[in-house]
Amino acid sequence: MTIDDGNKSDITYVAPLLKQYGFGAAFYITEAGMRGLGFGRKKSVEAVERPENFVTWEDVRKLHEDGFEIGNHTELHFNLRELSKDQIRAELEHIEMRCREHDIPVPTTFVYPGSHHSIEVVEVLEEKDYLFARRGVGPEFPDNGQGARGPVYNPAEDHPLLVPTTGYAGPEWGFEDLVWAVEQAKDGKIAVLIFHGVPGLHHPWVITEPSDFERYMKYLKDQNCTVIAMRDLAKYVDPSQGPKDPYEPIQRRLALETAAPKSD
Ligand SMILES: [Zn+2]
Secondary structure, eight states: OOOEBBTTIIIIIIIIHHHHHHHOOOOESSSSTTTTTTTSSSSSSOOSSSSGGGGOHHHHHHHTTTTEEEEOOOSSOGGGGOHHHHHHHHHHHHHHHHHHHOOOOSSSEEOOOOGGOOOOHHHHHTTOOEEEEEEEETTTOOOOSSSSEEBBTTTTTSOOOOOOOOEEEEEOOHHHHHHHHHHHOTOOOBBOOOOOOOOSOOOOGOOOOOHHHHHHHHHHHHHTOOOOOOGGGTSSTTTTTOSSSTTTHHHHHHHHHHOOOOOO
């Protein structure tokens, strides 16, 4: 269970509900929202967000104290494919420094801003000893940015720094998609879920309504799912194991798809 971007609902709604269910989760924090800045869509950062719609570092510390994982989602949420390795490092280290300042453990897991990943970012994460990093649903599944199904995480194949998203909540993703994601979580495979604001007071393209979120959590409980934070994957998966070429499993899946006969 992963919750991105530090929406205020993390602290006002999501964490209390998850606690009630006894679920673990990782909250991926960036300063893009809390400082009133845009989410790095342009390299020149604009003041376009309302900071009151986002958590503060005091809120983040409270999430940690409540037992949730705090993960790294970079300082300003840029597309890391457009940055140099030094700039990528700086983006990561800013969040690490803020965690230290607020007595929060330095993150060991990461989420790619805007799902933009590359071998350069994987290499920086590897150098910095990150254990797991989550990408989006692509390139195997289409992503129109409004919620989507994605690959199930298969620890026997996938690189731990390119963990795919199985269910990306948004207006075009709903209860049937959650059921589908949970059905994939078998034979050692793991369904990885992303939520943003519940509801988000900004970025309406990725919101989840509280009534839907509650229904989803109840379903996970009824299905007896083990709902955990990213860091707790280490109890089930050895993060030091992975394919030599991190992109090999993704390329193999894409090749299989292209080779498959089309059926009308
Ligand atoms: Zn994000």
